[in-house]
Amino acid sequence: MDIKYGCEEIYENIYWVGSYDKLNGLHCNPYLIIDGDEAILIDPGSVIDFEIVYKNVTSLIDIEKLKYIVLSHQDPDICSSTPLFEKKGVNAKIITHWRTGTIADHYGIKSKKYIVNENRYEITLKSGRKLKFIPTPYLHFPGAIVTYDAESKILFSSDLFGAISTKWSLYADESYMEVMKTFHEHYMPGNQILRPVMEVFLKMDISMIASQHGSIIKENVKNYIMELRDLQCGVLLNPIKKELMKSGGYTFLCNKILDRLKATFKEKDILKCFEGTDIELNKDTLNITNFYCTELELWENFFEIIYTIKGARWITVIQPMVTNLIIEYETVMPEIFRSKMMESENLLIELRDKNKKLTDRISQLNKNIKETSDSIMKCPITNFYNEEFFAGYLSKELNILVQEKFKSKRALLYIDIDNINKINNIYGNAIGDETIKNLAYILNSMKEETHLIFKRKAPGFAYFITGISKSEAIELAETIRNKVEKSEIFIESITVSIGLISFDEIYDGFEENKEKLLKEIMKATQYRLIAAKRLGMNMVVGNSDFKNYKETIGKILIVDKDYTNMDVLKTAFKYENFHVLTAENGYEALKVIEKESPDLIISEIMLPKMEGFILREKMIEDSKEKSIPFIVMSHQKNEDSVIRAMALEVDYYFQKPFLLSEMIGVVKKIIKGVTVNGNND
Ligand SMILES: [Fe+2]
Ligand SMILES: [Fe+2]
Structure with a gap:
């Protein structure tokens, strides 16, 4: 980038401290007024220019001398470098309008403000020098102001009188008028807003106009003001109507546009653009000397050539001027503005519409997919993801763990409601579901960001935690167990049993076999859950041996005096x-129950010493033994014995001879989750 920098004294002790960027037409012009001990920087500029402006300012003054910074309006090319000056230790007050100050704060400006509308739009410096601030609302921001120095009579006009041009010079030459107009046609809202401000300027004694963009105007100042006073610009166009033919026809209009192009772009580029076409230009004036078509065709061809040779940029620059001329001379809009330019805009609108429709469709599809997968993957009661989803999720977690060589910690809890069958039996399944929902609510209320909860098939949950040590996991499990026990949101108090595993207990030997590791983690957690239940429920087990669980889970007691039947069942x-315990009579059975705490009892009714129903009665008297499922098997099955069995909360009544497979199926169903492969069915 070709950037020149340096300071230029434009009046005694008033300096242009900007930079010249040859490639970018929008030059920013900050100005520094030095007044004895004080200095004022007007429109410091953008972050892009900061280094140069700072260097220029500090080449002229010690930075502590900078007492004020004027922000004429809120644009980034004016304000965005202010926080960088603050960072350099500048402690200057910000002179601005309240509307600008409110927005400019968002650049991160911290300095105190001098609000012009609260200070009669003026400031008196220590020397007595006065600066006046003239409101220029909506040119082009509601809080816009310009600065007038009564001593030098310079109007620091901010965006007003600015221009965008690659043919830049510090002071305006004869071509400046046209480029200045282009800038205002693009950036200022309308003549109704521009005119009253220009009327004010006309009454003022202005020696020089120093604008924030473009060149400094120091000759024919009034002409420039009058030109802007009458300029039709922005979107509010209402020019005085003129007759085209009396004015010189389309040739005259094209020449006006050529004058504008001449001021904005290089002459040789304009000549080259029309070279070899039906339109001939004078090499010096760049006005049309001849054309080989009708006048109306000239009006069309002229723009067609510019668009074809120079592209959309040149057309964009002159578009507001052409629009204005069309209204002023009541002529037709050239095809290029109706078609090519509009074509791309229409295409854009069309694409935007298509894109929106497509986006809507995709989001609808995604919503459907999510709803469908949620209905498959989520428990309808708790809205937690279900066991299938959990297995998939855990598998992905293990992938990560294997990749990072088991460096991070994971823990898994299985949480089961202890007496859900009883609640289902007494209150019905709806209340049972409500109980599960309430437990889900408690778990959710304790859940942190690193926790994930899944609903299992069994009446309970899997609780997965990342980045937690085993002792912390046990502490959390105890908190859950305690909270549930004390909770009063259930129809009657419930307890939970919790089995817990820290993944690092399992890793050894499974580094190469992720699927086996997954199974082992789930089995070991399940085993500890069962251990918690067997230890009397309402327990947390996180420390038992789980490697030999095949021989020790699913402990059942068979009570029968018939050895043949006993042998068949045992085998x-x-x-x-299953781990099978046996007893020959009720009395012996009670002793085994007390010592071994079986998960389930299958008993004959007709037993020596103590018959089966009496055994059940004795168990009911003991709160712990009462909850052990009890199956009756006997040749005797009549109305009286069935009624008695029901009164004793017997779970199932088999009449001998029974189908062995049916017995096994019932046992598996009653002690859910006890089988080796974790199959609950
Ligand atoms: Fe601006
Ligand atoms: Fe600007």
Whole structure:
């Protein structure tokens, strides 16, 4: 980038402290007024220019001398460098309008403000020098002001009188009028707003206009003001109507546009643009000397050539002027503005519409997919993801763990409601569901960002935690257990049993086999959950041995005096990986129950010493033993014995001879989750 920098004294002790960027047409002009001990920087500029402006300012003054910074309006090319000056230790007051100050704060400006509308739009410096601030609302911001120095009679006009041009010079030459107009046609809202401000300027004694963009006007100042007073610009166009033919026809209009192009772009580029076309230009004036078509065709061809050779940029620069001329001379809009320019805009609108429709459709599809997958993957009661989803999720977690060589910690809790069957039996399934929902609510209320909860098939939950040590996981499990026990939101108090595993207990030997590791984690947690139940429920187990669980889970007691039947059952249940205990009479059975706490009892009614129903009665008297499922098997099955069994909360009544497979199925169903492969069915 070709950037020149340096300071230029434009009046005694008033300096242009900007930079010249040859490639970018929008030059920013900050000005520094030095007044004895005080200095005022007007429109400091953008972050892009900061280094140069700072260097220029500090080449003229010690930075502590900078007492005021004027922000004429809120644009980034004016204000955005202010926080950088603050960072350099500048402690200057910000002179601005309240509307500008409110917005400019968002650049992160911290300095105190001098609000002009609260100070009669003026400031008196220590020397007695006065600066006046003239409101120029909506040119082009509601809080816009310009600065007038009564001593030098310079009007620091901010965006007003500015220009965008690659043919820049510090002081305006004869071509400046046209480029200044282009800038205002693009950036100022309308003549109704521009005119009254220009009327004010006309009454003032202005020696020089120093604008924030473009060049400094020091000759024919009034002409420039009058030109802007009459300029039609922005979107509010209402020019005085003129007759085209009396004015010189389309040739005259094209020449006006050529004058504008001449001021904005290089002459040789304009000549080259029309070279070899139907339109011939004078090499010096760049006005049309001849054309080989009708006048109306000239009006069309002229723009067609510019668009074809120079592209949309040149057309964009002259577009407001052409629009204005069309209204002023009541002529037709050239095709290029109706088609090519509009074409791309219409295409854009069309694409935007299509894109929106597509986006809407995609978001609808995504919504449907999510709803469908949620209905498949979520528990309808708790809205937690279900066990299938959990297995998939855990598998992905293990992928991460394997990749990072098991460096981070994970823990898994299985949380089961202890007496859900009883609640279902007494209050019905709806209340049972409500109980599960309430437990979900408690768990959710305790959940942190690193926790994930899933609903399992069993009446309970899987609680997965990232970045937690085993002792912290046990502490959390105890808190959950305690909270549930004390909670009063359930129809009657419930308790939970919790099995817990810290993944690092399992890793050894499974580094290569992720699927096996996944199964082992789930089995071990399940095992500890069962251990918690067997230890009397309302317990947390996180420290038991789980490696030999195949021999020790699913402990059942068979009570029968019939050895043949006993043997058949013993063999069958052992084959199913149950741990089988036996007793020959009720009295012996009670002793085994007390010592071994079986998960389930299958008992004959007709027993020596103490018959089966009496055994059940004795168990009911003991609060712990009462909850052990009890199956009756007997040749005797009549109305009286069935009524008695029901009164004793017997879970199932088999009449001998029974189907062995049916017995095994019932046992598995009653002690859910006890089987080796974790199959609850
Ligand atoms: Fe601006
Ligand atoms: Fe600006």
